[in-house]
Amino acid sequence: MRAVLENLEKRSIPAARSKTWTFPRQQRLALILLSANALLLFSLAQRVSPLFYPWLFGLLFGFVLQRSRFCFAAASRDIFLIRNTMLTRALLLAFILSSLGFLLLEILTPGVELLFTQGKLQPAGVSTAAGAFFFGIGMVIAGSCASGMLMRMGEGYMLQWLVMPGFLLGSALGAWHLGWWYDRFIAATPVVFLPHLLDWPLAVLLQLSLLSLLFFLACLYQDGWQGISLGLKKRPFASLFKKSRQNSKKPEKKALYDLLLKKPWPYVAGGALLAMLNTAYFALWGAPWGITDGITFLAGWLGDLAGFSPENWHYFQGKLSIDGAHLSAVQGNTGINYFAYPLTFHFMAVIMGSLLSTLLAGEFRLRKWRSRRFVPAALLGGLLMGYGSRIALGCNIGAYFSAIPSFSLHGWVFGLFILIGAYLGGKILLRYLVD
Amino acid sequence: MEHFIDALGEMCPIPIIKAEKKLKKLNMGEKVVLETDHSCSIQSVTSHFTKKYGYACTITEVEEGVWQIEIIKK
Numbered sequence: 001m002r003a004v005l006e007n008l009e010k011r012s013i014p015a016a017r018s019k020t021w022t023f024p025r026q027q028r029l030a031l032i033l034l035s036a037n038a039l040l041l042f043s044l045a046q047r048v049s050p051l052f053y054p055w056l057f058g059l060l061f062g063f064v065l066q067r068s069r070f071c072f073a074a075a076s077r078d079i080f081l082i083r084n085t086m087l088t089r090a091l092l093l094a095f096i097l098s099s100l101g102f103l104l105l106e107i108l109t110p111g112v113e114l115l116f117t118q119g120k121l122q123p124a125g126v127s128t129a130a131g132a133f134f135f136g137i138g139m140v141i142a143g144s145c146a147s148g149m150l151m152r153m154g155e156g157y158m159l160q161w162l163v164m165p166g167f168l169l170g171s172a173l174g175a176w177h178l179g180w181w182y183d184r185f186i187a188a189t190p191v192v193f194l195p196h197l198l199d200w201p202l203a204v205l206l207q208l209s210l211l212s213l214l215f216f217l218a219c220l221y222q223d224g225w226q227g228i229s230l231g232l233k234k235r236p237f238a239s240l241f242k243k244s245r246q247n248s249k250k251p252e253k254k255a256l257y258d259l260l261l262k263k264p265w266p267y268v269a270g271g272a273l274l275a276m277l278n279t280a281y282f283a284l285w286g287a288p289w290g291i292t293d294g295i296t297f298l299a300g301w302l303g304d305l306a307g308f309s310p311e312n313w314h315y316f317q318g319k320l321s322i323d324g325a326h327l328s329a330v331q332g333n334t335g336i337n338y339f340a341y342p343l344t345f346h347f348m349a350v351i352m353g354s355l356l357s358t359l360l361a362g363e364f365r366l367r368k369w370r371s372r373r374f375v376p377a378a379l380l381g382g383l384l385m386g387y388g389s390r391i392a393l394g395c396n397i398g399a400y401f402s403a404i405p406s407f408s409l410h411g412w413v414f415g416l417f418i419l420i421g422a423y424l425g426g427k428i429l430l431r432y433l434v435d
Numbered sequence: 436m437e438h439f440i441d442a443l444g445e446m447c448p449i450p451i452i453k454a455e456k457k458l459k460k461l462n463m464g465e466k467v468v469l470e471t472d473h474s475c476s477i478q479s480v481t482s483h484f485t486k487k488y489g490y491a492c493t494i495t496e497v498e499e500g501v502w503q504i505e506i507i508k509k
Contacts, residue, residue: 068478069478069479071447071479073447074447074448074475074479077448078448078479081448081452082448082451082452082483084451084483086482086483143446155474155500222487223487264474264477264478267478267482358474358500362499362500363474363499363500364499364500365472365498365499365500365501367473367500368444370443370444370445374444429449430452433449434449434453
């Protein structure tokens with residue numbers, strides 16, 4: 001009898017804890033932080049600082065990522081682990097939109113081959129494949145990709161604050177070891193810019209139809225023929241209209257707050273906004289979105305502090321020899337200051353944007369990991385992502401999210417091998433991380 | 436019959452895998468309550484079970500950033 005009772009007790013659901021009314025505290029903190037950021041942006045704008053756009057867009061990217069819970073790790077991983085392609089489809093839609101957006105920028109700047117000169121173009125070869133493969137394994141066992149790591153750091157996930165040191169170490173190792181990959185593979189690997197290979201109309205047509213085909217296959221894979229026809233009968237957008245009508249009925253402040261700042265935005269909305277932001281960032285900053293360069297410069301700065309000589313690492317040798325405008329801040333009179341690289345601030349702004357979004361929703365908390373098993377997985381996952389993104393010359397953002405709309409073949413290679421890595425990472429996750 | 440899954444401190448997709456495993460064994464009309472502090476879960480778990488399976492989901496925020504998701508097998 002006692003055993004039965006205990007058993008029942010174990011199964012019973014803990015009652016909702018007394019809800020301490022602390023919500024406004026978080027929102028107040030958000031407003032203070034928001035004003036501080038507004039002041040910072042204002043002063044950066046006045047000084048025409050190169051940090052203005054990286055900071056502004058970092059906040060926006062972080063905000064949208066958190067609001068829509070847009071997750072690149074899930075977009076590859078969930079295909080295999082739970083046969084779910086909702087995020088995959090949102091990502092494919094984002095690719096279609098950003099391809100059109102980048103194309104528009106190309107058309108609006110006649111006389112300059114904008115995408116060829118300023119897009120995310122890199123050699124597409126063995127190092128891309130290997131890097132994406134390592135990255136794919138790493139993101140599944142760490143529980144986040146590069147952008148997801150930043151977003152979750154802002155939400156207060158302590159585990160992701162462990163992924164970051166792994167990522168920094170991996171980036172440092174990759175930056176140092178890049179020469180090995182360069183000599184064997186990268187130097188002899190061509191950059192394949194699809195519009196040069198196929199002409200613009202054919203390249204655009206091919207890319208858009210391939211993305212649409214993949215979208216269709218993703219629907220078919222999850223729901224089958226029956227599911228698709230059922231979904232079409234139900235009118236896929238009906239729920240959207242119903243929602244908006246409901247809201248127009250009670251346009252209270254609370255309903256608006258819930259819709260915009262509390263309830264997660266649909267994945268598709270997040271993907272579309274990220275695609276538009278990426279296009280706007282490209283137009284204003286002069287290069288599409290990327291994250292890992294900033295993280296690698298922070299790794300270089302830390303390496304410098306620790307007494308290493310990052311200027312001899314292959315990655316920095318390459319970067320510092322190009323006398324770009326953004327590097328003038330790095331190469332000071334008194335030596336190299338890796339921290340001054342504008343994109344270092346960009347990735348910090350992504351964390352800040354996610355923190356702001358979380359506080360506005362009143363959902364911030366320090367989130368502890370459940371078991372110690374996750375600790376080595378996070379460190380190793382971070383390491384694999386850091387190293388992988390260095391040798392692939394970008395992460396899920398620079399070599400994937402910005403590379404495919406730049407019409408560069410290496411984005412597609414990255415996309416294929418991140419899937420293979422995610423498949424293997426999923427096997428590791430099921431074997432070691434699920435009890 | 437209610438079944439409780441404690442998924443605090445667990446990352447995606449582990450909460451979904453655990454809930455899916457449990458729900459497979461249940462009869463129609465039975466429900467699972469999953470407690471999570473993973474902000475992505477409130478989106479990923481509910482969309483997985485409502486859109487893919489047609490189950491009913493309700494979310495209650497029981498503490499700042501901690502949610503209980505009730506999933507009823509239908």
